[in-house]
Amino acid sequence: MKNINKPLLVILLLMSGICSCKRENALPVYSVNTITSSAKEISEKDLNAHIDHIQLETTEKSLIADFMDLVMTKEYFFILTSTPKVLQFTREGKFVRQISMIGNGPGEHRQLFSIFVNENSGRIFIAEIFGRIMEFDFDGAFIGAHKKGDGLSRFIFGKNNNLLESVQVLMGNEPVKLYVMKMDGDTLKRFENHLKYEFTISSVSSSYGDYKSMFTLDGKIIYHQISTDTVFTYNPNSLDLEPRYCFSNPGGPDAEDFKHFREKMPELYLIYDVAEDNNFIYVSVISPPWKRDLYMIDKKSEKYYQLNFPLSDDPEKQFMPRWQYNNCLIDFVNKQDDINPELVIMKIAGISR
DSSP states (O other): OOSOOTGGGGGGTTOTTSSOOOGGGTOOEEEHHHHHHHOEEEEGGGEEEEEEEEEOOOOSSSOOSOEEEEEEOSSEEEEEESSSOEEEEETTOOEEEEESEESSSTTEESSEEEEEEETTTTEEEEEETTSEEEEEETTOOEEEEEEOOSSOEEEEEOGGGOEEEEEOOSSSOOSEEEEEEOTTSOEEEEEEOSOOOOOOGGGOOOOOTTOOSEEEETTEEEEOOTTOSEEEEEETTTTEEEEEEEEEOTTSOOGGGGGGHHHHGGGOOEEEEEEEOSSEEEEEEEETTTEEEEEEEETTTOOEEEEEOBSSSOTTOBOOOOEEETTEEEEEEOOOTTSOOEEEEEEEEEEOO
16 A cells, blocks of 8 residues: 555545634644644654554465555454455454455455444444445354445444444535444434535545544544544534544645645645544644655643654655554554565553653
C-alpha cells in the first residue's frame, strides 16, 4: 500500500470548514497552522511506549498482496486483502484460516470493501461492494447474509447492537454520511453528508485507503468525516453525534471551487485522518507540497509533537495509526517480497523526554 495516492484522496477535497468549529460551545480548537509550524519533532526513542512487531505467518494459503482493512480483537487479527480474501491470524501472527471464498454460493463472496466484528457475540461481518453483509463466527462457519444499502461503506457496532454505517463520498451527491440502523436494515437515524460537491472526472476515487472514519475508545465511538474539521462522539442513547473537538484550517480546500482542486492540491492542508488514545490525539495532516505527517496533541498540556517513526529503510514509510483497537494503534510494513507484512502495534503512555 502506498502512503499517498493522489487520485485516491481526491474526495478529500472538499471541504474544510464545512463542519465549522463553534467556539461558543467551548470545544477544544486546534489550529492546523500552529500544529504544523510549532510541533516538536520526536522519534520512537522519545516515547514511553510499548511497541510490538508481529510477523504474520507466511503460508501458501495466507499470502497477503495488500491490505484493504484490518480488525483486531482480544484473540485475533482479521485482515481483508486486495485479492480479495479475509484471513484470520492469532494475536501472535499465526495463520488460522481463510474466511469465505470467492464465488456465488452460500458463504461465498465477490468484491469486498470492508470487515467489522461483534466481539461480544464472536461474529465477523464481511461487506461486499454494492451488495450484502455476510456473517461468520470466529471459527469460520457461515451464519447468514444481510442486505445493506448502496454505497461503499465502513461499519462499526454500537450499543444494543445498533450498526453505524459510514458512507464513502464518491459522486459528491450522496445525501447521507452516516446511518444508524438495526442489523435487519431498519434505519434509526441519518446524518447529512457535508462533503457534497460538483462531480468531475478529477473527483473519481476508488477507495478510502487507510482512512478510518470511526473507531472505539473506552467504549465510545469516535467519528470523523474525511477532511472536515470537527470530530464527534456518538451518543448511543440519543443516537446523536456530539462535537468532541475541532480544527481550524484556513489553508484547507475550498468547497465552492472544487472544480479546481487538482490545480490547488500542492498548496493545500488536509486533515486526513485522526486517531486517539487516553493521552493523545493523533492527526494525520497532508501539507504542501503534498506531504503526509503524523502529529500528536497532548490532551492535558496541549503541546504538539511531530512523530518521526520510520518503519523501514524508506523514510517515506512512516508509522501511521491506520487502525485502532482501544488504546492500541496499528500499522504495518512490508520488509521482504516473499514474506507477509509485519504488523506494528503501538501503545503510547507518554513522552519520555
